[in-house]
Amino acid sequence: MTEKPKDKMWITTNNPAIIFEDNTVGRLKKELWDASEREIERILADYGIPSEPELGKAGTYIQTTVRNELVKTRRKNDIVLIPVGAPRTTASTR
Numbered sequence: 001m002t003e004k005p006k007d008k009m010w011i012t013t014n015n016p017a018i019i020f021e022d023n024t025v026g027r028l029k030k031e032l033w034d035a036s037e038r039e040i041e042r043i044l045a046d047y048g049i050p051s052e053p054e055l056g057k058a059g060t061y062i063q064t065t066v067r068n069e070l071v072k073t074r075r076k077n078d079i080v081l082i083p084v085g086a087p088r089t090t091a092s093t094r
Contacts, residue, residue, distance in 0.1 A: 013034075
């Protein structure tokens with residue numbers, strides 16, 4: 001008896017403990033499972049992974065933003081939140 005495509009529910013691998021569902025996501029997972037290091041690096045690069053750290057992006061943190069950008073932002077949004085304290089510690093957290 002030949003197996004019909006709609007009856008096939010699982011995609012197997014050479015490891016019997018690892019199987020994937022036979023659907024779009026499962027086929028993508030299987031493709032990644034079978035991919036070489038080079039192919040995985042290419043896929044990750046296509047998605048921009050690893051991404052640039054936020055600390056290095058100007059405008060993300062006040063200490064890494066160029067001063068004239070800060071001035072322009074303050075003129076547009078004149079509300080500044082300044083933290084002035086920290087939570088108190090109790091004897092149980094020391």
